[in-house]
Amino acid sequence: MDTLIQIAQIIFILSVLVILHEFGHYLPAKLFKVRVEKFYLFMDAWFSLFKKKIGDTEWGIGWLPIGGYVKLSGMMDESMDKEQMKQPAQPWEFRSKPAWQRLIIMLGGITVNILLAWIIYTTLYSTYGQKYVSTAKIQEKGLAFGESGLNAGFKNGDKIVSVDGKTQEKFNRLIIDVLLGNDVEIERNGEKEILHISDEQKSKILGSEGRDFIKPRIATVFVDSILPNSIASKAGLKKGDQIVKIDSIKFNYFDELTDLLKENSRKQVSLTVLRANKEVNLNTTISKDGKIGFFPTTKDKNDFLITNKLSLIQAIPAAINESYTQFTYNIKQFKLILRPKTEAYKQVMSPIGITQKLPTTWDWEFIWGFTAMFSIGLAFMNLLPIPGLDGGHAIFTIAEMITGKTLSDKAAERVQTFGMIILLSLMALTFGKDIYQIIAKNFL
Incomplete structure (x- = not known):
């Protein structure tokens, strides 16, 4: 269906x-x-x-x-x-x-x-209304990056200030700006620096996580779901548990937990979780790839959504501006496709490929x-x-x-x-x- x-x-x-x-x-x-x-x-x-x-x-x-x-x-x-x-x-x-x-x-x-x-x-x-995911809101606690983003020089907790000298208030468009731009200004530990993203690094990003290489940083680690027959399932982890420590090491963000899991791959550890406001210790052995088989509760992008209510008179120029902006982004994307080292041409999709990306519910908006x-x-x-x-x-x-x-x-x-x-x-x-x-x- x-x-x-x-x-x-x-x-x-x-x-x-x-x-x-x-x-x-x-x-x-x-x-x-x-x-x-x-x-x-x-x-x-x-x-x-x-x-x-x-x-x-x-x-x-x-x-x-x-x-x-x-x-x-x-x-x-x-x-x-x-x-x-x-x-x-x-x-x-x-x-x-x-x-x-x-x-x-x-x-x-x-x-x-x-x-x-x-x-x-x-x-x-x-x-x-005019809706967009706020860049300022989504990176209040910094951003988390996939492996390709980390390899490109980003670090978890970074905030993106601008791309090629231009700020971007819309987060979805900010991700595209990073892929289409060259120099990304970031804020790291209160200091600003410039990252140059090469075509080869863009190729790795596009070929792996794509737009998902940047995500909001998850501040608390609550268990949303557990894979059947996984390490987490066998250890007794339950939906709703909040993981707070590995052995005696505390952490504040989900990316810090994943780093600790990778550091302790193949090792036996004690997971400390909060369950019904009580600490519970679960002993388990981490897999060789540093995973235990659960998905955390993440914030929905709607939590960072900005909705500007516009009158018809206000909507007309805003719509013209959006149409123009979309056209300029098509030009930039075409230029990216023409640069062979980015391998962006591999991401071009037919209607069959586009169909696979569409939502599975009918939403007129x-x-x-x-x-x-x-x-x-x-x-x-x-x-x-x-x-x-x-x-x-x-x-x-x-x-x-x-x-x-x-x-x-x-x-x-x-x-x-x-x-x-x-x-x-x-x-x-x-x-x-x-x-x-x-x-x-x-x-x-």
Whole structure:
């Protein structure tokens, strides 16, 4: 059932984004009297799930949920309709229209994606409020770091002051800033210093804990759950116990406990726990990897949540600013992907991979927020000057407007073929990676 909910969410999100993106092309095409031969949600390679001809346009739903398209008469697009391009140009065809009209049609989908994000953010901010996890609140007692973060030079208890000289009040965005930035200013034991995060260190972070390499520091160690047949279970540890000492050594934070467990691996120790306000001593032997098999109670991120109630008038500029910020983060992430040493390209996900990351409960606030974020990502991706994408078509149209020269049909065909090979190869790689990871996780 959980998987079905995740699948339903990604299909809903993709459907909203694809339909509105394609309408961004469809509406100006009709305005400029260009014949639209097809309008498809999802791809209909070999067959479609549904189709109906209304006027000049075939409306349909494909079986492959990786996008959608509108097919315009007289345009060399992913349909690769060479025969039509060999015929004399007709007044209702895309190629017969002035360059400025063709440019508007090409950029229509991107424009709608940006407007959609702005509208969604405006609606969310004026109803649910503008929400974010506070950096100041979450690191009041400092931060705890995963192994990759510790190897990069962080220490448990550090506070992050700024990244590349810029402060960040939103914690989720602060984590991204660290991965996208270079120099991190930290406060350690009351003193400030700079850590330089190399591409190799970013690669290790992205390949292991990812965004979870930074967490709030847990000040008290309460047992939330115990693994069956674990050392903790056999020692008599119970849910709700508060671990306060190992042998005679006291500690204040969970990361200090984990350090002590690693130092005493393979050794017999006495755990002192508070149970119903009484101290109980439990004797046990620590495993070779320094673990005993329990999960602590952690603070929920909602404990650090800030909610700003905004009126509609306040929400509009806030939504525009958020849309712009999301777009700039897409640019930064793309730059990171292009730096091979970070191996960030390995983290690129297909819709299959994204589905695995979605929550297992239906939450409209999350779904619309994710749709807005995804919409900005789709706008950025389509703006890239890659043949086969809207940005590729637009760049050649702009060049035509500047030089007054157009590509020959043969050159346009070659460029489109090259672009499709690139896009299909990237899709095959990302889908293949995500499918392999699912198989490896569940069956290998």
